[in-house]
Amino acid sequence: MPRKPVAVLVTLLLALAGAGLCVLAGTPLPWMMGPLLATACASVAGAPTAGWRPLGNAGQWIIGTALGLYFTPQVTALVGSLWWAIGLAIAWALGLGWFFGGWLHRVNAAHMPEVAAPKMRATSYFAGAIGGASEMTLLAERAHARTDLVAASHSLRLLLVTVTIPFAMQFSGLHGLDLNPPVLRAVHGPGLALLALATAAGAWLMHRLGRANPWFMGPLLAAMGLTMGGISLSGIPSWLSNAAQLLIAVGLGVRFSRAFLYAAPRWMASVVLGTLGMLAVSAGFAWLLAQTTGLPLATLILGTSPGGIAEMAITAKVLQLGVPVVTAFQVCRLVAVLVLVAPLYRWLYPDASDAETG
Template sequence: MSFLSASWPASWSRVILTLLLALAAALLCVWLRTPIPWMIGPLLATALASALGARTDSWNPFRNAGQCAIGAALGLYFTPAVGALVISLWWSIALGVAWALLLGMACGAWLRRVHAGHLNQLTPAQLRSTTYYAGAIGAASEMTLLAERRGARTDLVAASHSLRVLLVTVTIPFALQSWGVTGVDIFVAGLREVHLAGFALLMGFCALGAWVVHRLGRPNPWFMGALLVATVITLCGVSLSAMPQAVSNAAQLVIAVSLGVRFTPAFMHTAPRWLASVAVATFAMMGLCAAFGWVLAQLAGLHPATMVLGTSPGGIAEMAITAKVLQLGVPVVTVFQVCRLVAVLVLVEPLFRWRYERQ
């Protein structure tokens, strides 16, 4: 939904109170010196309040604007030199894509085996499609839509992706901070000074690009469109402005709120056994991805923390934000996550047909 045409929320009071709760949680995390405080704090506070029955609310245009700002901020890292380096890593990106597809299929097969005797109301075909799309490492909305076409339990598919992103977003930043690898990024944005006129022009171009991608019906348009425009501008050697830190913090907050409000009491009561198995699978995937990322880092000559983030099974915006705040190979992480998202969206349906329909 466009942030230009979306209707106003039914209750501004719920939206404002939710944002105030998120702001208080962010400030608390800043004081506690937690990793990515402007995302971790709002995400946990909003998710907890929502799960306890509080009437939290998020307005989609806020989330869209936040994704646009984050996409623009990440695009500023893609200087010509960085672009050449990323292109030279094409083989590792291809390996990362293949790894994500295989891991998603393995996760889906494991979920099907675990729940074959518990989801008795589903036909074998429905169980197959539900577990397959629940295990795929893709965007929640797109995987749910594809699963719906196959007659799957869409509530279980959506729940699995929401829980996976939450667990990865909360776990990995703390693990990296404990590892002591923050601030080892060799990449810096093309311009570090904020110029108000240049910033306004940059965001205008990025908003226009996001709107075009949205009109074309592409996934994650407000992030992807802004990222594409900012990347092209930076690759051309044009420096308009850096991203103000306050804007970046606000963007992280509204993105976290939009994820946290999904964890309603109804969500928490959605097949507890299913959620427990998804949590187990998520932690297993994080461990396997960390090992794969470490091996890939040795082959590519990059810092292991960068590749751990690049191959992690989290959401693209959340992992890119983590890389930016912790200063861990921002452009490499962004490209790995973007390529994986695109590949999964394109290939997950043909792989389903190849794997099951030929039988």
């Protein structure tokens, strides 16, 4: 159990109130947007907010399962035909992260003399990489970087992208690739129980193998395998999907604190400006892909945006903007970044790497 069960319960009630306000206001993604903003603002204000990792894992499990149900054989064939576009998106993400890291280093290195040059290079590089916050922080720790700045950069980037893109999609009127298999609308109790067991086994296996995001990737792959094989057990109830969004949002919102913003204001300001710049140029890259693939621009913006896989896939799911394509782009990018970002660092900055290990 969590150390502060009362704080966890109060945080969940606050998140639920935030979701209710966003539902009444008609904002996009109310069950993610409301809890995220409510818990983040409360945390920055100094309130004793708290999360509980098993609840966040449960949210990842449910969303991973729900997304996997979109991958019917017909949809899988469509995604497979886009392998070249996914490859370009991976190269784009690696290059964009490198430029973002270079921007952070250029703006902050001279103003943080207390951080040694090799450590500053590693901090900027892993803070700029377009990957998961926990994974990039772990890689940064191995490179002897400032893990607090790396974690802060990724948390703030995810918050900005998660808040900005849904509003932009809703107000722009862009439409995506709406592929909703019938199984998504049919909920069967026994089938849902079997689906839960199968996807839980997938999460357990990924955890045992030490893979990244096991509570998301395991259920996603298990549900994909069943759906691609033509096995339709059950859809996911809408209330369960909403609860999962709330739990994921709370896990992100409680990362923030008052010290989080005041520790390195210049660093945080450069992260904000850099993230907004990445959103703009990524939209341009998505437009180029849309011209060559014929896919809707909204779908490709989500697929190539510098956001988190769960957050962007949820956006695609709720706004019906092409879940399978967005998920495929984001999953392939995540795997490629996790595999390549550390070797690329050693190749790009051999002097910094040698200084850290020596």
